[in-house]
Amino acid sequence: MSNASGHPPITQLRALERQILWLSTYMIHNANHIRPNEDGLKVGGHQASSASLVTIMTALWFHVLKSGDRVAVKPHSGPVYHAIHYLLGNRTREALENYRSFGGIQSYPSRTKDDDDVDFSTGA
Numbered sequence: 001m002s003n004a005s006g007h008p009p010i011t012q013l014r015a016l017e018r019q020i021l022w023l024s025t026y027m028i029h030n031a032n033h034i035r036p037n038e039d040g041l042k043v044g045g046h047q048a049s050s051a052s053l054v055t056i057m058t059a060l061w062f063h064v065l066k067s068g069d070r071v072a073v074k075p076h077s078g079p080v081y082h083a084i085h086y087l088l089g090n091r092t093r094e095a096l097e098n099y100r101s102f103g104g105i106q107s108y109p110s111r112t113k114d115d116d117d118v119d120f121s122t123g124a
Helices: 010-034 046-052 054-064 076-087 095-099
Strands: none
Touching: 010 046, 010 054, 010 076, 010 095, 046 076, 054 076, 076 095
16 A cells, blocks of 8 residues: 555555564574574674664665666665565565575675676675
């Protein structure tokens, strides 16, 4: 549902923000504590850095951006970026579950390694 401006109302944005925060945090938790890991090494992730961008990125993707706009995503907010694209239907659940695994989606969105529409590869 959208308002007269064509954008979702603030209550919907807040609900999306909560979903994105949960998904992005859980992706990192799953990678480090739930997914099978033969060598026992943590794969890391940046939950706090990622969480710091949830509100801004939610507003951008669901309220501000127009067709043709380009965004350089902060590398540590990659999980938020992937969670947003999951909610937009551009990522599968399996992709989120394979975050930071061999052949899985990248911790830093990459134009060459991810299969969605990353505008700029800004990470290492």
